[in-house]
Amino acid sequence: MSTLKRKEYAIGIDIGGTNTVFGLVDHRGAISYRGAVSTKKHEKIEDYIQDLYIALQPAIEQAGGIHNVEGIGVGAPNGNYYSGTIEYAPNLTWKGIIPIAELLSEKFGVPCSLTNDANAAAVGEMMYGVARGMKDFLMITLGTGVGSGIVANGQLILGHDGFAGELGHVTIIPDGRLHPGTGLRGSLEAYASATGVAATAKEFLETRPEIETKMSAYAKEDINSKVVYDCAVAGDLLAKEVYEFTGKVLGLALANFVMATSPSAIVFFGGMTKAGDFILKPTQKHMEDNLLPIFRNKVKLLFSELDEADAAILGASALVWESKL
Amino acid sequence: MSTLKRKEYAIGIDIGGTNTVFGLVDHRGAISYRGAVSTKKHEKIEDYIQDLYIALQPAIEQAGGIHNVEGIGVGAPNGNYYSGTIEYAPNLTWKGIIPIAELLSEKFGVPCSLTNDANAAAVGEMMYGVARGMKDFLMITLGTGVGSGIVANGQLILGHDGFAGELGHVTIIPDGRLHPGTGLRGSLEAYASATGVAATAKEFLETRPEIETKMSAYAKEDINSKVVYDCAVAGDLLAKEVYEFTGKVLGLALANFVMATSPSAIVFFGGMTKAGDFILKPTQKHMEDNLLPIFRNKVKLLFSELDEADAAILGASALVWESKL
Numbered sequence: 001m002s003t004l005k006r007k008e009y010a011i012g013i014d015i016g017g018t019n020t021v022f023g024l025v026d027h028r029g030a031i032s033y034r035g036a037v038s039t040k041k042h043e044k045i046e047d048y049i050q051d052l053y054i055a056l057q058p059a060i061e062q063a064g065g066i067h068n069v070e071g072i073g074v075g076a077p078n079g080n081y082y083s084g085t086i087e088y089a090p091n092l093t094w095k096g097i098i099p100i101a102e103l104l105s106e107k108f109g110v111p112c113s114l115t116n117d118a119n120a121a122a123v124g125e126m127m128y129g130v131a132r133g134m135k136d137f138l139m140i141t142l143g144t145g146v147g148s149g150i151v152a153n154g155q156l157i158l159g160h161d162g163f164a165g166e167l168g169h170v171t172i173i174p175d176g177r178l179h180p181g182t183g184l185r186g187s188l189e190a191y192a193s194a195t196g197v198a199a200t201a202k203e204f205l206e207t208r209p210e211i212e213t214k215m216s217a218y219a220k221e222d223i224n225s226k227v228v229y230d231c232a233v234a235g236d237l238l239a240k241e242v243y244e245f246t247g248k249v250l251g252l253a254l255a256n257f258v259m260a261t262s263p264s265a266i267v268f269f270g271g272m273t274k275a276g277d278f279i280l281k282p283t284q285k286h287m288e289d290n291l292l293p294i295f296r297n298k299v300k301l302l303f304s305e306l307d308e309a310d311a312a313i314l315g316a317s318a319l320v321w322e323s324k325l
Numbered sequence: 326m327s328t329l330k331r332k333e334y335a336i337g338i339d340i341g342g343t344n345t346v347f348g349l350v351d352h353r354g355a356i357s358y359r360g361a362v363s364t365k366k367h368e369k370i371e372d373y374i375q376d377l378y379i380a381l382q383p384a385i386e387q388a389g390g391i392h393n394v395e396g397i398g399v400g401a402p403n404g405n406y407y408s409g410t411i412e413y414a415p416n417l418t419w420k421g422i423i424p425i426a427e428l429l430s431e432k433f434g435v436p437c438s439l440t441n442d443a444n445a446a447a448v449g450e451m452m453y454g455v456a457r458g459m460k461d462f463l464m465i466t467l468g469t470g471v472g473s474g475i476v477a478n479g480q481l482i483l484g485h486d487g488f489a490g491e492l493g494h495v496t497i498i499p500d501g502r503l504h505p506g507t508g509l510r511g512s513l514e515a516y517a518s519a520t521g522v523a524a525t526a527k528e529f530l531e532t533r534p535e536i537e538t539k540m541s542a543y544a545k546e547d548i549n550s551k552v553v554y555d556c557a558v559a560g561d562l563l564a565k566e567v568y569e570f571t572g573k574v575l576g577l578a579l580a581n582f583v584m585a586t587s588p589s590a591i592v593f594f595g596g597m598t599k600a601g602d603f604i605l606k607p608t609q610k611h612m613e614d615n616l617l618p619i620f621r622n623k624v625k626l627l628f629s630e631l632d633e634a635d636a637a638i639l640g641a642s643a644l645v646w647e648s649k650l
Binding site: 078087150152153155157158160161163165169171172174182252255257259260261262263264294 | 403459460478482484486490491495498499577580581585586617618623
């Protein structure tokens with residue numbers, strides 16, 4: 001029997017391109033303090049760390065002092081679990097390699113674990129969400145971009161360098177749509193993200209101007225995924241077809257992922273999940289159509305039930321409790 | 326300290342569609358007895374087991390009796406590690422679900438572990454081959470078909486149902502070439518297998534009859550991957566282009582797999598590897614071209630160095646020593 005006792009709290013930090021949100025989280029996943037600082041406004045990482053340090057003091061006070069905090073877990077774009085560094089994140093102000101885990105650990109005097117935001121979400125889902133008890137599942141975040149976390153044998157797949165799980169960037173349509181951020185063509189993210197949905201809607205409007213649609217009431221630059229959703233809800237056929245097409249690409253991609261790691265479920269998270277059955281039904285149909293028979297009708301497609309704002313914090317904090325990913 | 330001592334030998338059995346090969350293997354991976362029986366000629370599984378039992382007696386005798394054998398490891402198409410059953414293997418005589426591990430275990434009186442042939446090869450490669458010491462790698466078998474085994478965090482990825490690692494069946498070219506065995510279109514196996522190479526050569530000959538090529542000396546039904554190889558070695562440009570095209574599809578597929586699990590190496594195994602640089606160079610180029618920058622120039626492409634006949638036996642026997650996959 002071990003004489004070591006885990007401390008009561010962990011701090012979860014989710015670093016986004018615009019804002020950083022954080023929370024004080026206990027073992028059961030209850031968040032007892034929430035806060036936020038701007039990510040974008042700090043050009044220097046040192047200023048950002050200092051701002052975060054100040055903003056977190058009330059949380060630490062509420063915990064009864066830093067000695068009651070087991071550690072800090074951070075989810076960040078291009079966050080590397082092995083090195084504790086954020087590496088060349090295109091959406092962050094700080095360029096190059098940022099040793100964020102070391103900086104935070106030194107500043108706060110507690111251990112700090114880092115992984116990328118989608119991996120953090122997968123860990124959160126496994127500990128507190130719909131994936132509780134699952135040993136093999138995929139987490140797919142459908143937001144401005146498409147992120148993913150792969151869990152197999154009960155462990156997060158990090159890869160030899162910590163960068164595994166970039167399913168948003170796999171090629172689904174060779175020589176397909178250009179992704180302006182990566183320069184790659186036909187990637188999942190170019191179609192199945194909010195940005196991709198808007199691009200599909202614009203393409204449909206341009207190439208099929210004869211079709212009557214509520215979307216034509218909008219200026220081209222105002223077409224976004226929310227417009228597509230609102231029009232689909234209002235019964236617009238072309239808007240529904242945008243989701244049908246998106247689901248075709250996403251379903252094909254999911255079939256590929258399923259035949260690779262054979263998960264029991266795929267958990268969706270992020271703004272695009274608001275589209276509900278508009279996106280889920282075609283996705284499920286095309287996934288099943290592209291699977292070998294031995295994989296069919298086995299994989300559950302689930303929506304995350306975690307509150308969107310909380311999930312990121314929970315996922316990051318869960319890194320602290322998961323001593324071995 | 327444990328008082329348990331592992332026995333000296335394991336039996337490795339590789340069940341192929343035509344033949345079954347087996348061997349007596351020690352801890353260091355030395356095969357001291359080799360044998361084979363026909364798979365195809367036994368319509369009844371009981372007859373097959375009996376034949377295998379008789380054929381293995383000299384091996385067991387050489388081990389000094391079955392009490393010196395730790396167990397039997399079996400690699401078989403559609404072999405399921407969790408259930409110990411071969412399920413609906415299209416290339417085997419026995420249909421439906423075959424409880425092969427139970428049948429062998431009862432017959433021989435030792436434990437029996439089963440997995441699919443490509444997974445067995447991955448385990449063999451990790452224990453005795455070029456992947457020794459690697460915790461994250463992919464094994465791709467390029468033979469009549471395309472098989473695969475995924476190792477991450479030092480463990481074989483089996484998935485929730487034991488069927489993970491079917492990378493040969495992922496769709497690379499949507500609405501592409503029909504795979505007559507699966508009915509799916511555009512799968513990796515439809516292009517990057519020996520069968521796929523022959524199909525590409527036939528397509529090229531048909532659609533570009535104006536091009537001078539040594540391959541046109543062959544009747545269409547005689548075109549196979551060996552003909553393509555021989556012509557490429559003799560400097561034939563169209564035959565080389567067949568490999569270039571195959572490498573383009575394979576490279577694109579590998580890029581997708583790399584961005585999923587970020588392996589340190591991809592190990593190729595099987596008849597197609599004889600094509601050497603003809604296939605390796607275009608594969609590497611197209612893989613790199615389709616990767617995000619953070620993954621580039623990191624993944625080693627390696628050919629298995631295990632003797633082809635032995636590798637299957639070694640891989641299967643390694644299942645016995647690997648108590649936890």
